[in-house]
Amino acid sequence: MHELSIARSVIDSVEKICQDDHLSKVKEVTLEIGSMSGVSKSALLFCWPLATKQTLLEDCHLVVNEIPLTLECLACNKQSSPDVFVMYCEHCGSSNVRMQRGNELKIKNMEAY
């Protein structure tokens, strides 16, 4: 499962931070996942307890913030947030757009002691 390997890489990063900061237990991790990142929130939450077993993150609470797709139009400078994955401006129809948000997968916050 794709999400299991994502969970493992998140756990690796968090454990590395804990080692550097001499922390022994992680209480909560908050992730930001863009709606276009291809990661399923429910699948990630589902495999989280299994992936964190016997790590510093065992029993750690996972919070997932979903970030909607935001496009910036380079023609009219307006932003749009389409519900589906399209790469054109909702205001002027230009395809000269840049993905501003929606593709992220990052650790936003963690609580450890």
Ligand SMILES: [Zn+2]
């Ligand atoms: Zn536009």
